[in-house]
Amino acid sequence: MKNLISERVADFIKNFPPFNVLDSKSLYLLAEQVLIVYKEKNSIIFAVDENQHSHFYLVHKGAVSLHTPSSNNIMDYCDEGDVFGLRPLFANENYKLEARAHEECILYGIPIDVFRPIAKQNEEVSVFLMESFASNTRNPYSKNQKGQLYGLDGDENSQKEIKIQDLQLVRYSRKLISCSPRTTIQKAAELMTEKHIGSILAVSKGLAVGIITDKDLRSKVISGKQPITASVKSIMTSPVITYPKKLTITQAQMAMMKSNISHLVITEDGTPNSKALGILSKHDVMVSLGDNPAVLVKAIKRTHKIKKIKQLRKSVMMLLNGYLEQNIPLGLVAKIISELNDTCIKQVVEISLLKMKNPPPVKFAWLALGSQGRSEQLLHTDQDNALVFEDVSEENLPKTTSYFLDLSKKVTKGLNTIGYEYCPADMMASNPKWCLSLQEWKNKLSYWISNPGPNEVLMSSIFFDYSLAYGERTLLDNMSAHIFNTVEKYPIFLVHLANGALQSPSPTGFFRQFLVEQDGQHKDFFDLKSRALRPLIDAARVLILSHSIKGISNTWERYEKLAELEPNNKELYLACSYATKALLKFRTKHGLLHHDSGRFIELEQLTKQEKMKLKRTFKAIKEIQELITLRFKVANILR
Amino acid sequence: MRLFKSKPTNLPVFWKSYENLFKEPTSKDFDELVFVVLDTETTGFSFEEDRILSIGAVKIKRETISVQEVFDIYLEQEKFNKESVPVHGLLKHGQRACISEILALERFLNYVGNSIIVAHHARFDMGMLNSALLRNSLPELKNTVLDTGILYRKTLIKSYLVQPKTNYTLDELAEKFSISKKDRHTALGDAYITAVAFLKIITRLKEKKIFSLKMLTR
Numbered sequence: 001m002k003n004l005i006s007e008r009v010a011d012f013i014k015n016f017p018p019f020n021v022l023d024s025k026s027l028y029l030l031a032e033q034v035l036i037v038y039k040e041k042n043s044i045i046f047a048v049d050e051n052q053h054s055h056f057y058l059v060h061k062g063a064v065s066l067h068t069p070s071s072n073n074i075m076d077y078c079d080e081g082d083v084f085g086l087r088p089l090f091a092n093e094n095y096k097l098e099a100r101a102h103e104e105c106i107l108y109g110i111p112i113d114v115f116r117p118i119a120k121q122n123e124e125v126s127v128f129l130m131e132s133f134a135s136n137t138r139n140p141y142s143k144n145q146k147g148q149l150y151g152l153d154g155d156e157n158s159q160k161e162i163k164i165q166d167l168q169l170v171r172y173s174r175k176l177i178s179c180s181p182r183t184t185i186q187k188a189a190e191l192m193t194e195k196h197i198g199s200i201l202a203v204s205k206g207l208a209v210g211i212i213t214d215k216d217l218r219s220k221v222i223s224g225k226q227p228i229t230a231s232v233k234s235i236m237t238s239p240v241i242t243y244p245k246k247l248t249i250t251q252a253q254m255a256m257m258k259s260n261i262s263h264l265v266i267t268e269d270g271t272p273n274s275k276a277l278g279i280l281s282k283h284d285v286m287v288s289l290g291d292n293p294a295v296l297v298k299a300i301k302r303t304h305k306i307k308k309i310k311q312l313r314k315s316v317m318m319l320l321n322g323y324l325e326q327n328i329p330l331g332l333v334a335k336i337i338s339e340l341n342d343t344c345i346k347q348v349v350e351i352s353l354l355k356m357k358n359p360p361p362v363k364f365a366w367l368a369l370g371s372q373g374r375s376e377q378l379l380h381t382d383q384d385n386a387l388v389f390e391d392v393s394e395e396n397l398p399k400t401t402s403y404f405l406d407l408s409k410k411v412t413k414g415l416n417t418i419g420y421e422y423c424p425a426d427m428m429a430s431n432p433k434w435c436l437s438l439q440e441w442k443n444k445l446s447y448w449i450s451n452p453g454p455n456e457v458l459m460s461s462i463f464f465d466y467s468l469a470y471g472e473r474t475l476l477d478n479m480s481a482h483i484f485n486t487v488e489k490y491p492i493f494l495v496h497l498a499n500g501a502l503q504s505p506s507p508t509g510f511f512r513q514f515l516v517e518q519d520g521q522h523k524d525f526f527d528l529k530s531r532a533l534r535p536l537i538d539a540a541r542v543l544i545l546s547h548s549i550k551g552i553s554n555t556w557e558r559y560e561k562l563a564e565l566e567p568n569n570k571e572l573y574l575a576c577s578y579a580t581k582a583l584l585k586f587r588t589k590h591g592l593l594h595h596d597s598g599r600f601i602e603l604e605q606l607t608k609q610e611k612m613k614l615k616r617t618f619k620a621i622k623e624i625q626e627l628i629t630l631r632f633k634v635a636n637i638l639r
Numbered sequence: 640m641r642l643f644k645s646k647p648t649n650l651p652v653f654w655k656s657y658e659n660l661f662k663e664p665t666s667k668d669f670d671e672l673v674f675v676v677l678d679t680e681t682t683g684f685s686f687e688e689d690r691i692l693s694i695g696a697v698k699i700k701r702e703t704i705s706v707q708e709v710f711d712i713y714l715e716q717e718k719f720n721k722e723s724v725p726v727h728g729l730l731k732h733g734q735r736a737c738i739s740e741i742l743a744l745e746r747f748l749n750y751v752g753n754s755i756i757v758a759h760h761a762r763f764d765m766g767m768l769n770s771a772l773l774r775n776s777l778p779e780l781k782n783t784v785l786d787t788g789i790l791y792r793k794t795l796i797k798s799y800l801v802q803p804k805t806n807y808t809l810d811e812l813a814e815k816f817s818i819s820k821k822d823r824h825t826a827l828g829d830a831y832i833t834a835v836a837f838l839k840i841i842t843r844l845k846e847k848k849i850f851s852l853k854m855l856t857r
Contacts, residue, residue, distance in 0.1 A: 416817070
């Protein structure tokens, strides 16, 4: 029976091979028999050695991953429009790969008994499916053939191993070509051409004093600003950024990202006051790496489609996995991954702005809140964000608000597409309560701070950990200043905040055993987020606020700052800083392993050593909570 | 006046077989439950005055909808409300094959059986269906009913500063869950959107504490 649903199905499948070559009669016949299957994230569609299903599958929404039997290695991803589970069509045997919902999915089950006669009549269809089945490329029409064979037992090396050689030292060009700052531009350019190099160092008395690159020649000379007879000194970038020769690739990248430059000078002792040994260019770094953050940042920035960003984020996760496997310090990992996440968010905002009919009426800032705001977000979690725009006259306010709400809706939708779940409490800029003018925000913040109840404390705790994701920094600074001024006027607020920091449930019981969840889906799991991480995050926030320190939102950096400010508590603060990093790493590893947020830990899966490690962090939690109780006299006032 | 209403004895066979299905206990295992997600298009909002124009429904078993097993019927109309045509485009005696109200009810009961009914703002659809049953001297539906409007609210975190709205439209749900709004305002199209939203809501609720049918109906 033809119906609306079968029409809807037919409408979708006709766009994808092999269905795109079917005539509409066969298409509708097929569509009427389709099963629409919903699979929640991480659920198994078929397992290795499972009996054949009477259907093969087409991904309608979401993504499916195919795994090898022997390990957890992912053989392939199937995105919207890809077919999989073709084995029953060709061979009378059980499945050899496991198919799992990589994201929440809607699949179309195509009935094999209906499909087979149609395929037989149509050679193109059978050829396509045969090829899809034989090679792991789901779409043989696409250019990037993967050439991996299905079901070849023990063919482990066909698996793409992603290696991150990150603690590897950089290889820089030792053949240093240099000139004097007094050389003419023309002479320098001739030298560069002769030696086939893109940059040249200006050296004076053996020390590097400046650098000129192809770009300088283009922007400062050819554009007519300087004649070619002028000296190198007039166009060189000075001073140069120098580093010692024991520089890892990651450090080099960070340095380049930080100063937005493409060349670093390697000197004997790393300062500009010693002899220059060589030049390290962005290109050198790129060559040393296959898959690296800088390349990803560039790729993300070049994207004009939100769906492409989603693909790139898969590489980000691979990168993260590699970093953790190689035990790279978490502080560094978090910086890189946050930088990448920030770039993704920025790009989503950029793309959304392009989709708007008009440019923004006034300046605005997109704020990342919560874990992204603290640069502690390694895995995809919920999106928490807000928008602030410049004050406008009262009559223009409704119009302006509605413009930014429209924009926010586009951005939050885009963020959802690239993998950030919507915030279940609706704390997003698309909510009219979180998309306000500067003055409206100030009023709201003042209200929270001057009337602190449990909810206000929760709200403001999200708000004190924010960072600028996009837009105008002055708006953000203005909000920060307002917060600090108001807090000073209402010192009692800090006590409430301190009390809030003590509300998290305790990680261990009386006999030092782990306290696990009593019920629900996570029964008998340990809630790492609320029992271990949150107390540390909350404590750091209230302490740093009490010192009126602005501009540090990252938890371990806050503790490091506190250690500096209060030398007598230095040991405890450093322990807390270490504990935060250790716990976050723990969470991230588990999240990657189970493809979830890593919040709930199955204790039975932990080794004795891991349990010990966890427990050691709890000591710091207990001590910091005691310190807060005493310092803010929480007990006297609130209990 | 008698304490117990005597059961009407002249109920048709199809009602009796529908009724008999409820004598068997339903499965305790949530995954074994069968859900019928439905939507009705009507001439208006009055249970007494207005009539059902069409009923669309899909059946979910083990998170799977079979396209073959969808329910899609159009009813003959004596009453006709011109104003509602622009919304769902159903004309009196349109091209669709229409059947009488009693036949539609018979087919519907036969389709729905003892499964759990799911609808968006279910009170309205149930009211319309029960009024139709009453007109035909039949008792009310006996199925357990779930409302996606209410279930969706359960997925949201409650906090008094950001209060969830009291009412979410099907359009809002479709947007939140990125479900294509194609065929919106046809009974079957809306039933399908509701079904997908229902599946996604259930996944989110499963993550919360104590998940059971009992908790959903609360």
